[in-house]
Amino acid sequence: MSLNIKSSQESVEVWLSVPNGTMLVRQTDIYFAVDSDVNNYTIIVDEDTQYQQIDGFGGSLTDASCWLLKYKLTDQKRAEVMQDLFGQSGINISLLRQPIGASDFSWEAWTFDDTTNNTDD
Structure with missing residues (x-):
């Protein structure tokens, strides 16, 4: 199963917080385009592999x-x-x-x- 992210906006803001205490650091925006490989992010979930129960x-x-x-x-x-x-x-x-x-x-x-x-x- 793959999750394709869709947005009605052309871009979304990205903010990053990390364990060393650095919080809410602005990152480069992610831009969405129809049928484009530009910033193509895909999350793949393998339903046959389970690491822990939620x-x-x-x-x-x-x-x-x-x-x-x-x-x-x-x-x-x-x-x-x-x-x-x-x-x-x-x-x-x-x-x-x-x-x-x-x-x-x-x-x-x-x-x-x-x-x-x-x-x-």
Whole structure:
């Protein structure tokens, strides 16, 4: 099976981020042309060769993200966002990774062992 990329635009912008920390470096645009060998990129998928099983695709919804979804969006907009994330007509996320306790993306600091006046349980 091969995947041929088609675009309604004449070109697409290419941006590159690499593991050494260099992020969003503009690369040369890719130009598309009908039936042309210019910048002809093809991805070939061999369905008979399997290196690993994919259980799903996902991301994370931190407590801060959930707070924003609940308190800053209308019911209709929240439903649209959830459909865009989890629906088959959206990006169809099937897995979520959740931090245990507060993270650097939390809207306030907290733990699972918060006590009044910091006393022992």
